[in-house]
Amino acid sequence: MTHQEVHYPPVDNGLDYLVSVVDHLRGEEVGPRELKYAVVHLQAAVECLLKYRLELEHWSLVFADPGRATRTELEDGSLGTCTVDQTIMRLTNLAGVAISPVEQSNLKFVAQLRNKLQHYGRPHDAKINRYVIEAKAADVLEFLTHFVDSELLPRLGAPPKGETAESLWRIREGLDEIRGYVLARLRRLRPHLDPVKSRTVQCWTCDQYALVVGDEAGGYCWYCHYRRGLDDIALAYAYEVLERTEWPGDHGEPNPVCCCPDCNVETLVRGVLTAADPKTPVNLCFRCGKTFSAT
Incomplete structure (x- = not known):
C-alpha cells in the first residue's frame, strides 16, 4: 500500500476552506450544521491567509512572541501563533496592509462567533442565525478574495492556475450567490x-x-x-x-x-x-x- 502525503500550500489551504464556506451557505436549506461549519471554516481561512501574509513579511511575525521565534517550531508546526487581533495589528502596522475599521470588525466578529460555536456550542445565541452569518460571511469572503488577489498572489509570482484558479472561481461564484440571497431578502422586506x-x-x-x-x-x-x-x-x-x-x-x-x-x-x-x-x-x-x- 502506498502512502499519500497530505499537503496543502498555504494559499490553496485557505482557499479550500473558503470553498467549503460557500458550499455550506449555498442553497435554500441552510441549517445549524451548515452554519456551524461555514463559520468554523471561514475563521480557519482568515487565520491561514492572513498569517501567511505575515510570514511573507517575516517568518517570526506569526509567532505569539516573535522574540522567541525559532525556525524549528515554524517548520514542525509546534509554534504558538499570534491572535487575530495581533495578526491584524501586525499586518497594518508592520506590513502596511490596508484593513479598514469595518473589515477589522468583521474579522473579529467571525473569530468570536467561531469560539461560541466551536467551544461553547451556542447556536441559539441571538447573533447566530442564518441571516447574520450570510451577511457577515459575504463581507469577509469579499475581503479575503481581494486580499488574496492584492496581497498574496502578486508575491507568489505566477498567475493562479489549476486548483488555485478553480477555487477562486468557485469562491467568486458562491459569493455572488450569497450576496444574491441577502439582496433578495431585503427586496422581500x-x-x-x-x-x-x-x-x-x-x-x-x-x-x-x-x-x-x-x-x-x-x-x-x-x-x-x-x-x-x-x-x-x-x-x-x-x-x-x-x-x-x-x-x-x-x-x-x-x-x-x-x-x-x-x-x-x-x-x-x-x-x-x-x-x-x-x-x-x-x-x-x-x-x-x-x-x-x-x-
Whole structure:
C-alpha cells in the first residue's frame, strides 16, 4: 500500500476552506450544521491567509512572541501563533496592509462567533442565525478574495492556475450567490421598510439598514430579527454604530444622545444615518421617530 502525503500550500489551504464556506451557505436549506461549519471554516481561512501574509513579511511575525521565534517550531508546526487581533495589528502596522475599521470588525466578529460555536456550542445565541452569518460571511469572503488577489498572489509570482484558479472561481461564484440571497431578502422586506425609511437605521448585528426605531417598544430589525428595548437602544446605537465610547464628550463635542425637543425624552441621537438617505446625518429620536436637521 502506498502512502499519500497530505499537503496543502498555504494559499490553496485557505482557499479550500473558503470553498467549503460557500458550499455550506449555498442553497435554500441552510441549517445549524451548515452554519456551524461555514463559520468554523471561514475563521480557519482568515487565520491561514492572513498569517501567511505575515510570514511573507517575516517568518517570526506569526509567532505569539516573535522574540522567541525559532525556525524549528515554524517548520514542525509546534509554534504558538499570534491572535487575530495581533495578526491584524501586525499586518497594518508592520506590513502596511490596508484593513479598514469595518473589515477589522468583521474579522473579529467571525473569530468570536467561531469560539461560541466551536467551544461553547451556542447556536441559539441571538447573533447566530442564518441571516447574520450570510451577511457577515459575504463581507469577509469579499475581503479575503481581494486580499488574496492584492496581497498574496502578486508575491507568489505566477498567475493562479489549476486548483488555485478553480477555487477562486468557485469562491467568486458562491459569493455572488450569497450576496444574491441577502439582496433578495431585503427586496422581500421592502413593504415593511419602505414606509419607515426615515426611522430605519443600520443594525449593528447584521449591518443591514433594517432596524426600525421610533417606537415605544424599542427597535426591531426586519432582516435578522434583532430586538432592543427602548431603555438603552439610543445609547447602544451611539456605542455600536457611531463608536462613541467616551461619555460625555471630553473633546468639546456634544453628547451623541440628548433630550428630544418633541417628546422630551433623552432618546435623540445626533449624527444618525437612515435608510432614507444613508449619506446625510440627521438627529433622530429613537422613541418618537422624529428627525431634525443635524446642522
